Amino acid sequence: MTNDPAATAAQQMDSVIDLAQDLIRHPSRGGIDAYGPVLGVLERWLAARSLPHRRLTDEGGQLVGLLIEIPGSRPGPWWTLDACLDTAAYGDETSWTFPPAVGDVVEGWLRGRGSADSKLAAAAYCHIAAELHQRADSFAGGLAVLLDVDEHTGGFGGARAYLADPEAVRPAGVMIGYPGMDEVVVGGRGLWRTAISVFAPSGHSGSSRTQVSAITRATRLVQLLENGGLPTEAEGGFPLPPKLTVTSIHAGEGFSTVPDLCRLNVDVRTVPAFGGEAAEAHVRKAVAELDAELPGPKPTMITEVACWPPFQLQPHEEPAASLLASARAHGVEVRSKVAGPSNIGNLLAGYGIPATAGFGVPYEGLHGIDERAHLAELPTVYAVYRQAVLDLLHAS
Template identity: 50%
Template structure:
């Protein structure tokens, strides 16, 4: 059975190669920078492609704005539901003059396709669209269903498409696993450090900077807090199963204006990467404890206020995960030496873990320049990636 599945997936991927490259190229040529460009052109083009392939896309909206495009292939038999998730919005271009080819050119040279979003993650979207079209042709044999979720609110950091699909008014009654099409052919990301993010509002006392009266500066107080946070003790990694260690970073400082006022407010952005040894509660206690100790040395000022903005738990798929096993087996069958990995950065898999949904993230095409100048993908890495996803889904959607 596995040999048959492998043959079907591999032949389909090679037959689709030119079409996947064409779709990726067309998507790259449609600017869709998060929070910058209108998403309607890329959504309209993708929806038309899906409709032409006997799929039935629809738009998900949140507060009147489109946040995702979705469609579902339902098998003829009951079974699990899996989601293929990729984003159609992209990072900004940066310095366009530094690019070898324009960011929306879709230029192909030396076996590479260039352009913003080629890696993250329009190639993934094109591959997933072709996998879904293949599954549509075989739906009478499928036990379960597959959803294609194309988010256009990912690079804003809001993940509006995913949140609307998984938690919105029309959320599905079950999701058994999610495959996220981030790039990277060497690793299947099966986990990631979580994240606790906070804004710390540090208070001082305003006065004229040139006056005879000296008052506590919120910036000076905040600087002391930054120094204290840089010296906190964090637990080391959790061993082979979860090697990345916890990490704390002050990522932004905002305070003061002009020259003549001693500032009475300075706000720090604090990013704490979580592991099983440092969960969100422990990280929050650590942060608040450090803030309290610094406040104690600044009499005459209001206590600092800690505003928690994000809580995503760390996660790692366990060894019994069918999703993990199916993906690794399929990648191997496609001739790839792909290894399971727990990633240092957080990803949408952390959000899904908080909902109790298994997710893989970061298996996709080979790439260079993610979010950077001259982002590009290696074209001959497309067929084995498509074959692996197709193979894995055929395995997961067969009778138990």
């Protein structure tokens, strides 16, 4: 194996694409398909190359991921490459111009669900691990490759199982292989999510008595939540303000019954100056105002669903520094970005683990129809990650 990154990348590309095609041809839609078949593809590939790997399961024994671990010969920090093997659903298959699991290459595009997010990245990461396994005596610390099959469900079960595994070394940082060549996500807003139950007396819609329904009370609560004075400007060096969205509202049935319960889901995107505690306080203030203004038969109930912290890496912090430096060294000017949506980096931030997300090949149709990934840039993307990993491991 040559030590020239460009030559190494060129030699590997056909194999990377072949493996990605095989993965695409094994459907692994989150919450729909069984994950054993797609993981089996990788397990056979890894076993043929004698790479140490093992399956990850959650507390209920469900399969949630695959973990590859390559220890170096000297003590040092471990670093992790992370890509998901489960995918979004197909949606309306009749709208696709090719079968969602076709896994072919047409005019330089790898086609099929998961080509962009993120089976091509998974295949590339496995090849990097295979190379490093052959030269493990040259680096310190270790490299782990996490292949999550519980990402698109929002559960991130693979990552959670990895972090809870007493046999796994806690990584010093993680690079997540989402597609897109223009940006590296080095931060993101956090989130605080709650389900709210609003109550009212039940009754008949034709009654002569004046009745305030749960829907009426919930509508007022939405007004209080959305007009409650959230900060509208970025503060403290974080480039985005917080944001509150009522994402669902459910109540009632038919026409003749006044509903006595209305349920709302509220999503608050948090920032360092307005975190989970501030989000909860904001919601509780609105609920208290509602119960005082339009009293119900019992207090409005707030149930916290999830809370992830915001995060933001500085340019000098790893692994962002090595990834960005490697991109520049390979002639790619990539922007660092703090994202509005949350990602698995927020989950990792809760454990004190810095992460980057993104830097992959250009793509189209992610989570939509006709998903495909452009392959001309694959050698550069591969070389960038390969060099970043070698730099982090201080490989000789």
